[in-house]
Amino acid sequence: MTIRSMRGTTALVCLSLATPLAAQDDTTLTLDDEAFLGTIVLTPGRRDLSFGSPVSRTVIDEEEIADRQAGTVGQLVDSVPSVQLINGTSPQGSGVQIRGFGANTTFGSDQKIAIQIDGASVGSEEIYRVGTQLFTDPQLYREVEVLRGTIGSFAYGAGIVGGVIRLETKDPEDFTNGQPGVAGRQVLELSDNGEGLTSSTTLAWQATDRIGLLANYTHRTQDELEDGDGDTIPNSDFDAPSLLLKATGVLGDDFEHEVALSYTQTTTDENDVPYDQFAGLPFGNVDRTTETRQVALDYRYDPVSDLVDLRATLSYADQEITSAPVAGFNPLLDADQRYETTKLTISNRAALATGPLAHDLLIGAERLRKERADATSAPGGRDDRYALFLVDEMSFGGFSVTPALRYENSTIRSATGLGTFDDAALMGGLALGYDFGNGFAVFASAAQTAGLPIIDDLGDPTRINTAEQGRTYELGAEYAADGAILTGDRLAIRGNLYTTELSDITSYTVPGSTTQTLDRVEINGLELEASYGLANGVYTDLAFAMASGRETDPGGASREWRNLPADRLQVTLGRRFGEGEQYDLGWEVVHTADRRDSNGAELPDETIHNLRGTWRPEGGRLAGTEFRLGVENLFDEFYVGHLASPSRPAPGRTVKLTASVAF
Template structure:
C-alpha cells in the first residue's frame, strides 16, 4: 500500500501546524474573550461574504443560498456545487452527461451515480442507481430551488439514509413567502439568463400568492436551452446540447391556535428530450450506439409539521414523498443492446421524526428520533436489472451539551431490507433479506475565544441495490461473487478545528476558518468493477473574511489521496482510480451596500499523475492531467432609481482567458470562455 504513511504524516503535520497559523488570530481575540462566562455570549458573527463557513458544527457541511445561486448562474445542479471543497464533477455543464463525486465516492467514469452520494429534494430521495454509461440522474434545473447544502462524509448522514460515504446533496424548493415576505398579496418575478458558449438561454417565471396570513401558493416555470458548447481551443462538444422545461409548485397552510402546525406540498418536474445522441453520455462515445432519448424527473413531497411554543418535547415532521425518474432510450444504430431500454425508478418514502429538547441534570439534550418506510421499484432493462426494494429504518441522534463548551453526539441507525428481482430473466432471480446496525460518535469543544476543535468516527453500510443482481460482470477467475449477499461497508474518522470571530484585524471585520482532516476505509466494494477495497485520506479547508468597508474574501481547498485493492489478487494499487485532484478556490470581492457587488474567482487544480497504471490517451484511464488555474469574474448591480429600480442585473465571465484544460475525472475538456448575463425583476 504505497504512499500511505507519507500522506498520513503530512496530514498530521498539517494539523499540528494549524494552531500556530491561528496564533496571530487568537492573540487579539484573547482580550475580547476575557470575562466571558459562556461561549454563546460572543454573539452571532455575521460575515458579509457570498458564502459563510459552518463553524458552529463539526460536520463538514457547506450551504449555497439563493443569493449565491443567482450569482453563479449555473446550468446544472452539479455545476452549482462544483465550488464546494471535496466535490468533483465528472463533466457537469450538461444535465445528463456528468456526475457528482464527493471525496472520491459517487459518480465514476462508468456510472453517473451510486448510493454513496445521496441526493434529496425536500426530503425525497433521488437516483442512486448504478446505470451503466448514463451519467447523473439529477438533471432538474437549479432555478427551482432556494438553497442547496452539501454534507460531506458519513457522520451527518444517519438521519437521512444508509451507505452514505461521500456525502449528501440536499435541495429545497422555493416557497411563496420567499417573495412575499409573509405579507398578504402577490408577487411576480421574472428572470432571464443568457450564455455565449452554447448560445444558452433560460427563463424563470415565478408567481407567488399569499391570500391570507396562513396560506401561500407558488408556481415556478423554467425553460432552459443550450446548444453544443466549445472548449478553449474552439473544439465543439458534439451532442451535448439540451432543452429542459421544468416547473415547481409549492403550497403551504399554517394552522393551530399558536400557528404551530403546517402542511406543505411541493412538486418539482423536469423533462428533457434529445434526438440522435450517444447512449454513452459520459464520454459521448459511439461504441454503445445512438438513441432518441426522453427523460422525465418528478418529485412530490407532502410535509406535516408541528412545533408548539409551550412544549419543547415536540418538533414533529411527517414527510410522505414520491420520486419518479424515467429515462426512455430508443436505439437508432445497432450496439450491445444496452441502448434500447426504458429505465424507470420509483421511490416512495414515509418519514416520521421528532426533535425533543430537555435536560438531564446539567446536560442539555437535543434528541432526534425517527422511523422511515421506503419502497423502491425499478423496471427491468438491458444491463440494469429491475427489482423491488422495501426498507424500514429507525434512527436516534442525541446532541448532548454539557454546558462547558463540550458537545457529544452519538448517532445510531438500524435498517432492514427485503429486495427481490421482478424481471423475467432466470439468471437474475432471487430474494434477499438484510438488516444492519450503523452509527457514529461526534465530539466538539468550543473555547471561549471562538476556537473549537472536533472529532468523529462513523460506520455505515450500503445495502444491495437492484443493480447488484447483475453478477455477470462480477467474475474473478473461477470465483463468482454474489453482490446481493455483500453489503458495502465503510468507516470514516475525522478531526478538525474551526474559528469564528469579529474585530480580529480591524474594527468591523469578521473571520471564519475551518479545517477538516478525514480518512475513509471502504470494503466489500460492489459499485466498482474489480475493486475490492478503497482507502481515501484528505483535508478540506474553508475560510471567509469580510471588512466593514465591503471588501471580502473566501478560500476553499481540498487535498486528497487514495489507494484501492483488487479482487483478483488482493493487490493494493498505488492510486485509487477515482481520486480527485488537489484543488483550490479563491474569491476576492467588494460590495457597495446592496447596490453593487464585484468579485474575482480563481479555481485551480494541481497536476495529477498516476504512475502506477498504464496511461493511455483515452478516458477513463487516469492519465496524467495537467494542472490548471482559471479565472471567473462576476458582477451584480441592483439599481435603486430609474426604470430598473428593484431589478437585479448579473454579469459573469467564466474561464476569462479561454483556457483549454481537462479537470481530473472528467471525460472531456472543460468549456471555454462563457459570458453570462442575467436580469431579474420582482413586480
C-alpha cells in the same frame, strides 16, 4: 452582529429534517431558534459558513445560486471543497462526486452519496454510462445544502461515505414576505457560448397570511458549446423545461401546524445522440427522452413544548429514461429505464435535561419502497426498506458528546425470478466537541456505516448477499471573531482532516475484471473553508481540498484510487460598495492539481479565472431589478476536467448576462 462558536452536533445537522432556514438576518442563531442547525456565522463573502458542528456542512443560498449563474446543480455545488463535477457540459451526462465517491467513469452513482429534493430521494440508480439522473434546474431552488462524510448522514440513509446533497425548493413567502397579495419574479439569462437562453418565471400568491401558492416555469436551452481552442464539444446541446408547483399553509391558534406540498418536474429530449453520456464511446446513437418528477408532502407540528417538534415527510420520485437506437436493434440501446421511490420519514426532536446534561434528541423512523422496471441493461425488482435513527446531543459546559445510530432493514425482490434477499445492519457514530468560549472550538468524530445490497446487485450471488462497510474518522478546528486583525473586520475559518476506509466491497471491481471486486479502498484528505471581510466592503473567500488514496486487490496489489478527487484551491476576492451595497464585484481563481482523465492519463495542472458582477439598483424605475454579468474561463483556456473523457473538454470563455425583475 455577534459571532459565536457554539457547541454543535450531528443531531443539529440531521435536524435539516426540520423547517429549512429562511433568508438569514444579520444575527446568530441559538438553541431557542425554531430551526436550529448549529450556529450560522454570517460571513462577509458570497457564502455563509456553518460553525458549531463536527459535520462538514456548506450551504449555498438563493443569492449565491443567482450569482453563480449555473446551468446545472452539478455546476453549482462543485465550488464546495471535495465536491467535483464529472463531464459537466450537459445535465444528462454530468455526475457529482464527493470525497472521491458518487459518480465515476462508468456509472452516475455508486450509492455512497445521497441526493434529496424536498426530502424525496433521487439520482441513485447505477445505469450504465448514464449520469446521476439529477435532471433539474437551479432556478427552482432557494437553498442547496452539502454534507460531507458519514457523521451527518444517519437521518438520510445507509452506506453514505461521500456525503449528502439536499435541495429545498422556493417558497411563496420568499416573494410575498408573508403579506397577502400577488408577487413574482422574471429572470432572463443569455450566454454567448452555445447561444444559451434561460427564461424563469415565478408567480406567488399569498391568499392569506397563512396560505401561500407558488408556480415556477423555467426553460433552459443551449446549442453545442466550444472549448478553449474554438472547437465544438459534441453533444453538449440540450433543451430542458422545468416546472415547480408549491403550496404552504400554517394552521392552529399558535401557528403550531405547518404544511407544505411541492411538485417538481424536468424533461430533456435528445435526438441522434451517443448512448454513452460520459465519453461518447461507440455503442451507437439513440433518441432519448428523460423525465423526472418529485412530489413531497411535509407536515410539522411544533407546539409550545420542549419535548415535541414532530416532522413527517411523504415523498414520491419517478424517473423515466426512454431510449431507442437510431439504426438497427441493440438491447443496450433499446433499454427503457424507470424507477419509482416512495418514502415516509417521521421524526421528533426534543430538548430535555438529565441532571447536568442538556439533551437535544432526535428520534425518527423511515419507510422506503423503490420499484425499478426490468430493462435489457439492468435488472428490475423492488427494494423495501425500513429504518430507525437516533441522534442525541449531550452538552455540559463547553463540551458536547453526540452518539448517532441508524438501523436499516432491506428486502429485495426480483421482477424476473432471481429470488428474494434480506439484509439488515446497525450503524452509527460518535461526535465530540469543545468550545473554548473565545471563538475557538475543536471537534472530532468517528462513524461506521453499511451499504446494503441494491436492485442492481440481483444476479450476482456475492454482491446481493454482502453489505459494504465504510468507516470515517474526522478531526478539526474552527475560529470565528469580529475584529480579529483590524477594527471592524470579520474572520471565519474552519478546517478538518478525514480518513475513510471501505471494506467488503461490492461497488468496484479489480481493473480488467468484471466480477472480482477490490479488497479495500482508503482515502485521506484535508478540507479548509475561510472568509474574511473588512468594514469597507472588501472580502475574500477560500475553499481548499486535497486528498490521497489507494485501492487494494484481494491479492495485495495496490494502486492509486481510480476516483481520487483532484487537489483544488478556490479563492475569491471581491468588494461590495454603493448605496445599500448595490454593487458586488468578484474575481474568482480556481487552481486544480493532480488531475487525470477518465482513462487514468495524467493531465496538467489548470488555473481558471472567473469574473462575476451584480448590480441591484436602489430606488427609481429600476427598483426591484437585478443585473448580473459573469465571465467564466476568462482567458479561454483549453482543458479537460478531472476524470472527464478526453473527448469532452471543458467549455471555453463563456459570457453570461442575467436580468431579473421582481413585481
